[in-house]
Amino acid sequence: MAGVGSTGADPRSFEIVRAPIRADAVLARVRRPGCGAVVVFHGTVRARTGTRRVRYLEYEAYEPMALAQMAAVADAVCRTHGLEALACVHRVGRLEVGEDAMVVAVASPHRAAALAGVEAFIGRLKREVPIWKKEVFEGGAAWIGTPDDPQGERSTPTGAAP
Amino acid sequence: MAGVGSTGADPRSFEIVRAPIRADAVLARVRRPGCGAVVVFHGTVRARTGTRRVRYLEYEAYEPMALAQMAAVADAVCRTHGLEALACVHRVGRLEVGEDAMVVAVASPHRAAALAGVEAFIGRLKREVPIWKKEVFEGGAAWIGTPDDPQGERSTPTGAAP
Amino acid sequence: MTPPPPPMPVEVRYFAAAREGAGLTGERLDVPVGLTAGGLLALLAGRHPGLAPVLPGLRVAVNERFVPAEAALAAGDTVALIPPVSGG
Amino acid sequence: MTPPPPPMPVEVRYFAAAREGAGLTGERLDVPVGLTAGGLLALLAGRHPGLAPVLPGLRVAVNERFVPAEAALAAGDTVALIPPVSGG
Numbered sequence: 309m310a311g312v313g314s315t316g317a318d319p320r321s322f323e324i325v326r327a328p329i330r331a332d333a334v335l336a337r338v339r340r341p342g343c344g345a346v347v348v349f350h351g352t353v354r355a356r357t358g359t360r361r362v363r364y365l366e367y368e369a370y371e372p373m374a375l376a377q378m379a380a381v382a383d384a385v386c387r388t389h390g391l392e393a394l395a396c397v398h399r400v401g402r403l404e405v406g407e408d409a410m411v412v413a414v415a416s417p418h419r420a421a422a423l424a425g426v427e428a429f430i431g432r433l434k435r436e437v438p439i440w441k442k443e444v445f446e447g448g449a450a451w452i453g454t455p456d457d458p459q460g461e462r463s464t465p466t467g468a469a470p
Numbered sequence: 471m472a473g474v475g476s477t478g479a480d481p482r483s484f485e486i487v488r489a490p491i492r493a494d495a496v497l498a499r500v501r502r503p504g505c506g507a508v509v510v511f512h513g514t515v516r517a518r519t520g521t522r523r524v525r526y527l528e529y530e531a532y533e534p535m536a537l538a539q540m541a542a543v544a545d546a547v548c549r550t551h552g553l554e555a556l557a558c559v560h561r562v563g564r565l566e567v568g569e570d571a572m573v574v575a576v577a578s579p580h581r582a583a584a585l586a587g588v589e590a591f592i593g594r595l596k597r598e599v600p601i602w603k604k605e606v607f608e609g610g611a612a613w614i615g616t617p618d619d620p621q622g623e624r625s626t627p628t629g630a631a632p
Numbered sequence: 633m634t635p636p637p638p639p640m641p642v643e644v645r646y647f648a649a650a651r652e653g654a655g656l657t658g659e660r661l662d663v664p665v666g667l668t669a670g671g672l673l674a675l676l677a678g679r680h681p682g683l684a685p686v687l688p689g690l691r692v693a694v695n696e697r698f699v700p701a702e703a704a705l706a707a708g709d710t711v712a713l714i715p716p717v718s719g720g
Numbered sequence: 721m722t723p724p725p726p727p728m729p730v731e732v733r734y735f736a737a738a739r740e741g742a743g744l745t746g747e748r749l750d751v752p753v754g755l756t757a758g759g760l761l762a763l764l765a766g767r768h769p770g771l772a773p774v775l776p777g778l779r780v781a782v783n784e785r786f787v788p789a790e791a792a793l794a795a796g797d798t799v800a801l802i803p804p805v806s807g808g
Contacts, residue, residue: 331510332494341517341568347588348493350508351720352501354579368648369719370712373696398719406503410720417516419592419808423585426509430581430720438693438712439719440648451649453716454686513808530736531807532800535784560807572808581720592808600781600800601807602736613737615804616774 319393320386322378324371324439326401334411338393343415345422349430351410353403360445367400367409370438374398377437381429389425391416396429398439409441481555482548484540486533486601488563496573500555505577507584511592513572515565522607529562529571532600536560539599543591551587553578558591560601571603637665640707644676650690650713653682663705669694670701672711689716725753728795732764738778738801741770751793757782758789760799777804 321337335348353365382394393415403409412429416422433439442451483499497510515527544556555577565571574591578584595601604613639662646654654676663672669692677683691698693712694705705711727750734742742764751760757780765771779786779802782793786802793799 331497335493335512339514339568344514344516346512346514348510348512349581349585350497350510351581352506352508354506355503367719368651370645370647370693370696370714373693373712374719376696406501419511419513420589423511423589427582427585434720435717436698437719438647438714438717440715441718442648451652451715452718454649454689529807530739532733532735532781532784532802535781535800536807538784596808597805598786599807600735600802600805602803603806604736613740613803614806616737616777 320379320382321395322375322382323397324369324374325397325399327399329397329399329408329411331408331411331413334395334397334413337395338413338415340392340415342417343392344417345419346413346415347422347426349410349412349426350408351412351430353405353407353409355405357443360443362405363444363446364405365403365409366442366444367398367403368440368442369398369400374437374439378433381432381436385425385429385432389416389421389428390418391421391425394425394429396433400439482541482544483557484537484544485559486531486536487559487561489561491559491561491570491573493570493573493575496557496559496575499557500575500577502554502577504579505554506579507581508575508577509584509588511572511574511588512570513574513592515567515569515571517567519605522605524567525606525608526567527565527571528604528606529560529565530602530604531560531562536599536601540595543594543598547587547591547594551578551583551590552580553583553587556587556591558595562601639663640665640667640705642672642705642708643710644672645710645712647712647714649686649715650683653684653686654680654713655682656680665707667705668701669699669703669705669711672705673701673713676713683713686713686715690714727751728753728755728793730760730793730796731798732760733798733800735800735802737774737803738771741772741774742768742801743770744768753795755793756789757787757791757793757799760793761789761801764801771801774801774803778802 378396386394391414396412398410414422414425442449540558548556553576558574560572576584576587641662643660645658646656691714693714694709729750731748733746734744739745781800781802782797
């Protein structure tokens with residue numbers, strides 16, 4: 309969790325919450341005087357996936373492991389991309405269409421690094437962080453990424469599959 | 471300014487302001503039920519550029535042309551990257567270190583498109599939109615990108631240079 | 633003939649589709665000493681037939697870290713069944 | 721011998737380093753009919769020696785669109801001198 313040229317608050321911050329995410333608070337955690345580029349990414353519940361109309365989503369996390377994995381991924385991504393700060397808040401429980409499931413904020417001296425860092429962090433989060441979503445749609449429900457998910461959107465495990 | 475599969479509010483929105491930018495208002499302009507990815511980029515006044523310590527910046531715009539160019543660039547970028555909405559607010563006048571000079575928000579069904587679209591929009595804005603910044607530092611001042619700018623950071627004109 | 637070693641306690645946690653397949657959020661089990669993560673999965677699949685559709689793509693974490701199937705378990709380990717993740 | 725055509729009015733606007741070099745935010749000028757954007761720049765450089773350091777990288781916009789140096793001006797055009805931009 310060591311900072312890269314940080315001043316002030318902890319440059320990495322991770323949280324799993326049950327209430328709506330306050331994006332401005334996530335943003336505030338990463339702002340730094342040396343950083344000319346701040347990027348905030350919102351992962352939001354879509355009204356449809358493929359041809360299915362979504363009623364709502366249920367998110368579930370293995371919380372201590374999810375937080376530890378977020379920290380490990382952020383460490384690697386901040387080092388690779390030269391980010392000075394990264395904060396991620398993920399929500400669990402029932403989420404309605406249009407609500408934010410996740411907000412990630414990063415700060416970097418430069419724009420390209422900030423945008424590439426967000427992409428790298430989320431790409432790895434979607435493979436390595438134990439959080440799951442169940443889509444509840446008209447006429448059924450499915451855990452996304454599992455064999456009962458008729459729409460694909462499979463995750464591609466990078467760890468060992470027994 | 472035609473929308474791409476939009477519902478509701480105008481999917482493109484551009485503004486030049488003299489007061490602090492309210493990022494949450496920029497975000498609200500792009501949220502769409504079909505969009506699972508929303509990215510907000512903040513271009514912020516850095517405490518130093520190169521070895522120079524920045525006192526403050528002065529931004530200036532050729533306002534009607536800047537707004538027209540933003541709209542033209544956004545049109546092209548939204549089409550190329552499949553973005554459903556894009557909003558950009560740029561501030562002019564005197565800005566202190568840590569303040570936002572620009573906030574860009576985009577919404578897209580997918581993350582990679584949203585991040586790539588932000589990068590493309592800002593890359594073109596920095597070449598094609600008539601907005602200038604003068605850096606006031608300890609012991610002097612310089613218009614960034616002009617020959618009196620000792621730190622480089624030159625713009626690379628893509629239009630015709632007479 | 634030496635007596636078999638005493639069984640080894642482990643804590644098993646089920647998440648998402650694995651939780652629904654097992655019908656449990658977790659259980660405490662006594663398993664043979666030297667059992668691997670993969671061996672435990674086979675044992676759990678026999679014990680909870682509802683896990684069968686979840687087995688493809690399942691990963692195992694021990695004490696909050698992903699481990700390969702051949703990793704040996706130790707007494708007191710917390711073993712989590714991790715179906716394909718889909719956060720973000 | 722036909723008399724020369726009457727001069728043509730244009731509005732010139734100066735921004736950023738060009739504004740400081742010219743010492744003006746804008747002016748209204750009568751210029752020869754058929755003058756190009758590049759010709760106007762040369763004329764302005766003579767009129768405002770302070771523009772000299774700004775000329776490298778300068779672009780011209782007519783009626784809020786970038787134009788090439790060889791573009792002919794028309795009566796009533798608004799011509800803006802655009803130093804290298806640095807927004808964002």
